[in-house]
Amino acid sequence: MSDRSFLNWPFFEDKHRALAFELEDWAKTELADYATTPANVDLACRELVLKLADGGWLDYCVEKKYGGKNPSLDVRSLCLIRETLARFSGLADFVFAMQGLGSGTISLFGSKEMREKYLPDVRSGKKIAAFALTEPDAGSDAAALTMTAEKDDDSFVLNGEKTLISNGGIADYYTVFAKTGEAPGTRGISAFVVDAETAGLEIIERIEVMAPHPLARIRFNKCRIPINQQIGNGGEGFKMAMETLDIFRSTVGAAALGFARHAMDEALERVESRKMFGAPMSKLQLIQAKLGEMSLDIDASSLLIYRAAWTKDNGAERITREAAMAKLFATEAAQRVIDEAVQIFGGSGVVSGFAVERLYREIRALRIYEGASEVQKLIIASQTLKENK
Numbered sequence: 314m315s316d317r318s319f320l321n322w323p324f325f326e327d328k329h330r331a332l333a334f335e336l337e338d339w340a341k342t343e344l345a346d347y348a349t350t351p352a353n354v355d356l357a358c359r360e361l362v363l364k365l366a367d368g369g370w371l372d373y374c375v376e377k378k379y380g381g382k383n384p385s386l387d388v389r390s391l392c393l394i395r396e397t398l399a400r401f402s403g404l405a406d407f408v409f410a411m412q413g414l415g416s417g418t419i420s421l422f423g424s425k426e427m428r429e430k431y432l433p434d435v436r437s438g439k440k441i442a443a444f445a446l447t448e449p450d451a452g453s454d455a456a457a458l459t460m461t462a463e464k465d466d467d468s469f470v471l472n473g474e475k476t477l478i479s480n481g482g483i484a485d486y487y488t489v490f491a492k493t494g495e496a497p498g499t500r501g502i503s504a505f506v507v508d509a510e511t512a513g514l515e516i517i518e519r520i521e522v523m524a525p526h527p528l529a530r531i532r533f534n535k536c537r538i539p540i541n542q543q544i545g546n547g548g549e550g551f552k553m554a555m556e557t558l559d560i561f562r563s564t565v566g567a568a569a570l571g572f573a574r575h576a577m578d579e580a581l582e583r584v585e586s587r588k589m590f591g592a593p594m595s596k597l598q599l600i601q602a603k604l605g606e607m608s609l610d611i612d613a614s615s616l617l618i619y620r621a622a623w624t625k626d627n628g629a630e631r632i633t634r635e636a637a638m639a640k641l642f643a644t645e646a647a648q649r650v651i652d653e654a655v656q657i658f659g660g661s662g663v664v665s666g667f668a669v670e671r672l673y674r675e676i677r678a679l680r681i682y683e684g685a686s687e688v689q690k691l692i693i694a695s696q697t698l699k700e701n702k
């Protein structure tokens with residue numbers, strides 16, 4: 314079993330420790346069939362969302378008022394769940410993460426009616442959620458998005474394209490960000506919920522990636538939605554997207570940490586079992602140096618992730634700097650840890666079927682989505698400069 318000593322850190326309460334151990338036991342049996350990439354990823358995601366709901370884990374994605382576990386989203390629980398799921402199945406982590414991210418803006422800013430309409434079904438796995446911000450010409454520069462939403466009597470009419478949208482093609486609804494023009498730039502963007510069956514919403518491309526999961530390019534062609542499908546106030550969509558990402562960015566770091574811990578477990582097993590130059594590999598000092606650095610990366614990631622989560626859970630309105638640090642460090646560190654694990658496995662490390670080969674593919678996208686590493690550095694710098702004033 315991976316090192317669990319971090320659970321004794323003061324960031325956690327007894328309920329978090331109990332959650333981590335219960336989920337570990339559940340994942341060992343329930344996720345055994347999902348450790349490797351399934352033949353039909355869409356089907357596996359549909360199975361996993363119901364499995365996660367059945368296990369009670371999706372309860373953590375919504376507030377208690379709508380059937381969830383905690384009075385408000387508990388970021389430490391979200392991080393612990395993602396870390397644990399990622400250790401057992403990258404796809405299970407993906408499914409959990411998207412239920413959270415895809416409903417996060419509704420949880421934080423949606424009207425009571427909207428929350429009642431969507432959140433109970435997100436929790437029960439009846440509705441699969443998605444978050445659609447990125448466009449072909451607006452990724453890191455999300456404010457450059459060109460999709461529009463025009464008011465027409467009691468409707469909004471959406472036109473434009475979104476790309477690299479996780480759960481695209483299998484989602485039941487999309488949280489969509491579009492230009493409404495209340496003010497120039499980011500203050501002229503609003504957020505909407507668009508049901509997948511809305512006329513004019515079309516999946517124009519399914520995108521294949523190195524660690525398969527449902528991903529698509531979507532066209533919105535004169536997509537008419539009722540006015541009450543707007544989330545919160547007009548012109549506040551960009552701020553809402555950033556506040557939603559504040560919470561979920563730390564959880565991306567947590568998923569990376571889960572992948573890194575898995576790689577570490579594989580590496581530790583390998584260095585004890587493989588003999589080289591007449592002794593186990595673990596006796597070689599250059600291998601010990603690798604293990605030392607990997608261990609350090611894992612603990613440092615964990616400290617930053619749970620510092621960010623604890624800060625939010627203890628009442629901080631925003632954790633922009635803390636979440637960016639957690640995401641940046643943990644995803645980069647996990648890439649280093651997994652790369653060293655592959656190196657320790659030698660040729661076998663790049664052979665399909667070995668866990669470290671899969672982890673090497675799985676970690677890569679985490680350094681890009683929800684704000685690439687370069688963007689996180691800029692966020693940390695701007696926060697640091699602001700605090701210095």
Ligand SMILES: Cc1cc2nc3c(=O)[nH]c(=O)nc-3n(C[C@H](O)[C@H](O)[C@H](O)COP(=O)(O)OP(=O)(O)OC[C@H]3O[C@@H](n4cnc5c(N)ncnc54)[C@H](O)[C@@H]3O)c2cc1C
Pocket residue numbers: 444445446447449451452453454476477478479480522528678681682683684685686687688691
């Ligand atoms: C697997 C996967 C799943 C995704 N899921 C979703 C989803 O569900 N919803 C969604 O909305 N989006 C999603 N995305 C999109 C993701 O958020 C974007 O890919 C990401 O924001 C980067 O945008 P881009 O791909 O357009 O790259 P670009 O913005 O073109 O960036 C290219 C490179 O330039 C760097 N860069 C950016 N700014 C600067 C700067 N100022 N100086 C120097 N370099 C810079 C970037 O860090 C990056 O390395 C997903 C992406 C992937 C890979």
